[in-house]
Structure formats: C-alpha cells, structure tokens
Amino acid sequence: MIKANQNRRKRTIGYGATLLLLAAFMLTGCSDDKKLNANSSEAVTAPATNTNADQPVDTAPIDPPAVDPPQYIAPLTGLAEDSEAKNRPIAVMVNNFASARPQSGLPNADVVWEVLAEGGITRLVAVYQSYMGSDPIGPIRSNRPYLIRIGDGYHAILAHAGASQQGYDILQHHGKAYLDEISNAGAYFYRESFRKAPHNLYSNLEKLRAGAAKKKYDETVDIPTFQWSEAGATAGGDSASKVIIHFLLKDYKLSYLYNSSTKLYDRFINDKPHTDLTTNKQLTATNLVVMGAKHKTYDDYGRLEIDLESGGPAMLFQLGKKIDCTWERGSDGAIHIMKDGQELPFVAGHTFYHIVPMTPTFEGHVQIVAE
Numbered sequence: 001m002i003k004a005n006q007n008r009r010k011r012t013i014g015y016g017a018t019l020l021l022l023a024a025f026m027l028t029g030c031s032d033d034k035k036l037n038a039n040s041s042e043a044v045t046a047p048a049t050n051t052n053a054d055q056p057v058d059t060a061p062i063d064p065p066a067v068d069p070p071q072y073i074a075p076l077t078g079l080a081e082d083s084e085a086k087n088r089p090i091a092v093m094v095n096n097f098a099s100a101r102p103q104s105g106l107p108n109a110d111v112v113w114e115v116l117a118e119g120g121i122t123r124l125v126a127v128y129q130s131y132m133g134s135d136p137i138g139p140i141r142s143n144r145p146y147l148i149r150i151g152d153g154y155h156a157i158l159a160h161a162g163a164s165q166q167g168y169d170i171l172q173h174h175g176k177a178y179l180d181e182i183s184n185a186g187a188y189f190y191r192e193s194f195r196k197a198p199h200n201l202y203s204n205l206e207k208l209r210a211g212a213a214k215k216k217y218d219e220t221v222d223i224p225t226f227q228w229s230e231a232g233a234t235a236g237g238d239s240a241s242k243v244i245i246h247f248l249l250k251d252y253k254l255s256y257l258y259n260s261s262t263k264l265y266d267r268f269i270n271d272k273p274h275t276d277l278t279t280n281k282q283l284t285a286t287n288l289v290v291m292g293a294k295h296k297t298y299d300d301y302g303r304l305e306i307d308l309e310s311g312g313p314a315m316l317f318q319l320g321k322k323i324d325c326t327w328e329r330g331s332d333g334a335i336h337i338m339k340d341g342q343e344l345p346f347v348a349g350h351t352f353y354h355i356v357p358m359t360p361t362f363e364g365h366v367q368i369v370a371e
Contacts, residue, residue: 075130076089076110076129076130076351077349077351079349081130087129087219088155089127089221090208091125091126091147091150091151092126092138092140093125093158093161094106094125094137095124095140095199096121096122096124097199099196101274102275102276102277103138104277104278105135107284108131109126109128110130112124112125112126112285112351112352113150113352113354113355114354115150115354115355116304116355118301118302118303120252121252125147125150127154129154138200138203139198140160140161140189140203141201142162143158143162143167143178144303145164145167145170146304148170153335154224154334155223157177157179157208157212158171159179159203161181161189162181162183163180177212181201185215187211189203189207224330226334226336227344228345229345230348232316232319232321232347233318233323234321237319237321237322238321238370239321240317240321241257241371242256242368243265243367245356245365245366246365247365248357251270253269253270254269254354255268256268256317259284260320262284263319264285265288265317267283285350286347286349287318288351289314289327290356290365291314291353291356292314292356292358295357308329311326311327312327313325314326314327320371323344325337
C-alpha cells in the first residue's frame with residue numbers, strides 16, 4: 001500500500017564546541033591580575049576558567065515532535081486509512097426486491113454493483129474490503145454466473161444463499177471461494193423476525209470472515225488497483241446534476257441527485273430516498289458508473305446471461321459531471337473505465353456501478369438533467 005505521510009526526523013546541533021571556543025578567547029584576552037578601570041577605582045577580575053571545558057558535551061538528538069499516524073490508501077475507495085487495508089474482499093449478494101428495502105450495510109461497502117435478475121428486478125453486489133465493523137448486511141439472496149464474475153474481478157469471497165444450476169456448477173467445480181447459506185456455510189448466516197422469508201437472511205463481516213477462516217480460504221489476495229484524482233475525470237465532462245437510470249420495470253425508477261455541498265450523489269428509488277435500515281441515512285456515492293452489456297434470456301424462468309467480458313459503452317458521473325467512456329476487463333480481471341485508451345481516474349470515495357441492457361439502445365436507459 002502507499003503511505004501518504006512519512007515521519008521526518010529532526011536533529012539539533014550541540015552547543016559544546018561553541019562554548020569551548022568562547023572560553024579560550026576569554027582566557028587569552030584577560031590576565032589573572034586585577035586591572036583598574038580608566039574612569040574608576042573598581043577592580044575588574046577576569047572570569048573564572050570553565051573547569052568542565054574538557055568534559056564531553058551531550059549532543060544526543062532531541063526526540064522529534066509527535067506527528068499524525070501514517071496513512072494508507074484503501075485500494076477500492078482511494079480513501080486514506082490509518083492502517084493498511086489488506087483483507088480479502090467479500091462480495092455479498094444483496095436482495096433489492098421492494099420487500100427487502102431498506103437494506104442493511106450498503107453504506108459500508110467499498111463498491112456496490114446493481115444488475116438485473118429474473119423478472120426485471122435488480123440485485124446488488126456489495127463488495128467489502130476496507131470496512132472492519134460488524135454491522136448487519138442483508139437481506140442476502142442467491143447467486144448467478146454473472147454475479148460470480150463481478151466478484152471474480154476483486155478476487156473476492158462470495159457470500160449468498162443458493163444459486164442457479166449454472167451458478168453452482170461454477171462455484172463447485174472451478175475452485176471458487178464461497179459461503180453459501182444453503183449448501184456449505186449456514187452457521188454464518190441468521191434470520192431476522194421482522195421480515196418474512198426469503199427477505200430476512202442476514203450476516204455480517206465478522207461471521208463471514210470467521211466462515212472463510214474455517215474453510216481456510218486465502219485471507220489476502222492481489223487486489224486490483226485503480227486511478228484516483230481529486231478532480232476525477234471531469235475536465236471534459238458535461239453537467240449532470242440528476243441521473244435517472246432505467247432497467248426494465250416501469251415501477252422501478254432509480255435516480256441520483258448531485259449534492260454540491262457534500263460532492264456526493266444522493267440515491268433515490270421511485271423519487272424517495274433509498275436509506276440504510278441500520279442508520280436510517282440516505283445512500284450516497286462519489287462515483288457513478290453506468291455500463292452497457294449484452295443481455296440474453298436463456299430459460300422460461302427468465303434467467304439471464306450477461307456479457308461482462310467483451311467491453312462496451314459506459315458513462316462516468318462524478319462531481320456533477322458526466323463523462324462518456326467505455327468499459328473493459330483488464331488483465332488483472334477487474335473492469336476498468338477507459339477513454340481514448342487511458343484509464344479514467346475516480347474521485348476518492350464509494351462507487352456504484354449499474355449494468356444495463358444494450359437494447360433498444362444503451363443511451364435509452366439513462367436520462368440526464370443538467371443544472
């Protein structure tokens with residue numbers, strides 16, 4: 001990790017040598033006899049010789065003043081941290097059905113992804129890396145191949161409740177690190193009584209990391225790196241004070257309103273603040289990404305295949321500006337936001353990604369209101 005500050009040691013210069021020179025000068029310029037002042041009868045006596053002149057002088061350096069603790073940069077947020085964030089990311093599949101809102105724990109996620117599931121509803125993938133608390137996370141739902149692929153981009157441990165048949169095939173036969181409430185890790189999840197199943201399954205990072213340790217999953221991995229800048233990529237951006245994102249359902253309207261005082265986008269669902277159940281605070285994001293990807297329905301239940309490999313169009317929103325760009329999966333396995341062959345920087349903070357279909361057009365899923 002990158003240290004933001006380093007201690008600088010300061011040393012002082014001993015005064016011993018100066019004192020010795022002064023004593024020698026005084027001895028040379030004066031005699032031991034008394035001399036009369038020219039204008040008075042007072043006798044002037046030469047100063048006494050420094051009997052300690054030959055003693056060693058203490059020149060040990062003075063301790064430097066206290067400074068702030070060294071800071072590190074969290075790899076998925078770009079925010080300064082007092083300790084190095086080394087934990088392996090955990091990607092939790094979070095229910096976004098109306099009966100599951102408001103959810104718990106989303107403000108603590110470094111990154112949140114929103115993507116379509118069956119029936120036109122969306123699912124959230126909350127990725128936790130720098131957060132160390134034990135607040136509840138949920139409600140937690142099932143996994144899908146493209147959700148697994150999102151977690152793969154961070155080399156994350158996957159936390160979920162069940163999976164599609166294709167999802168289980170990938171999890172069980174391709175060496176994935178996963179914690180499934182149904183098949184292999186039920187002890188690390190719990191049900192709440194204030195909601196009805198299946199919208200009442202929760203966990204927290206303390207339990208999930210304990211489960212990962214029990215299964216002896218790697219505790220650290222190579223975490224992808226991203227570019228960070230105070231101004232982000234806004235130099236050539238267009239005004240975007242309000243962003244409306246359409247998925248499929250007409251009764252699900254997702255929007256963000258830019259708050260110039262906080263420099264954050266406030267999140268709304270159906271024009272009402274999308275809040276966190278634990279804190280009752282509205283969800284916010286520093287960076288918004290909208291990505292276009294090919295969607296294909298492959299069975300009568302409406303399960304989807306989503307192409308997260310080929311790249312495609314994207315829009316990046318930060319500091320009240322919109323930047324047209326593209327997305328691509330890099331050699332590190334992570335999805336990066338690009339323009340003219342260069343990776344665009346994020347503003348330090350939390351990022352929300354949104355994957356929308358390409359039909360009828362990518363741009364048709366995004367509505368932008370300027371100031």
